[in-house]
């Protein structure tokens with residue numbers, strides 16, 4: 300298949316490109332330089348010229364804290380950029396897969412979020428990503444929306460890298476223990492995305508690695524697997540204030556993946572081991 304990947308220089312986009320190449324698809328990666336998704340006429344012209352079978356839309360404004368001060372810019376990219384791609388996908392008859400986030404939920408649940416549960420973002424980033432989802436639904440009858448969470452991959456800035464750096468520098472770190480979720484390795488998410496795009500199983504999916512942990516437990520496991528002797532101190536959210544509120548519980552149910560006969564992502568601890576091996 301001929302596949303355009305937006306955000307191809309980003310953490311997820313790079314691994315998506317590698318996975319497409321592995322599976323012998325014709326992959327065309329675009330970043331802001333080649334295609335700024337906020338410029339509608341450029342997006343329409345580019346997609347119309349390439350006429351892809353699929354668009355894997357990974358580009359986004361992803362700085363959750365900065366989005367609180369820059370909601371307009373985040374909206375331009377996450378909502379209007381996605382609208383441009385949805386319009387272009389419709390014109391070209393291409394399948395669109397939009398990568399979304401657990402931040403569309405407020406985190407007050409006590410059970411994993413199903414794909415059709417009501418959304419209620421806590422902050423600007425979540426609001427703008429949700430607005431992107433709404434444009435996808437408005438412009439396209441058939442689409443893929445894939446919500447993910449706690450993403451880590453070797454091509455990006457992420458929690459694993461931050462922990463390893465701070466752990467080595469300080470020998471001791473403080474990490475919140477009262478926010479619960481599921482980490483996601485970009486390599487595993489990319490595999491899932493490429494499997495899904497080859498199907499007609501449209502709709503909303505939740506895709507993270509399996510298993511559940513707090514950020515504290517994630518950090519402890521990182522140091523254990525990396526063989527580093529670092530003291531990890533559990534903190535409450537109140538002890539570690541951030542500009543943007545985070546959902547306390549953002550575990551996403553992967554029931555739909557199983558129901559549709561798709562391949563679930565492996566356990567997060569196995570994914571972390573694979574990441575650390577890849578990063579060596």
Ligand SMILES: NC(=O)c1ccc[n+]([C@@H]2O[C@H](COP(=O)([O-])OP(=O)(O)OC[C@H]3O[C@@H](n4cnc5c(N)ncnc54)[C@H](OP(=O)(O)O)[C@@H]3O)[C@@H](O)[C@H]2O)c1
Nearest residue numbers: 306308309310311331335336358359361400447448449450
């Ligand atoms: N990271 C997470 O923990 C997480 C969690 C849940 C969902 N997600 C979603 O997963 C997807 C991939 O995230 P990621 O971690 O790979 O993020 P990332 O590393 O920040 O990559 C995003 C890419 O989008 C590009 N981009 C931004 N504005 C653009 C524009 N106007 N036109 C074209 N490209 C633009 C960025 O380029 P610049 O560097 O030039 O800005 C960057 O290369 C996003 O949709 C994100 O919302 C991520």
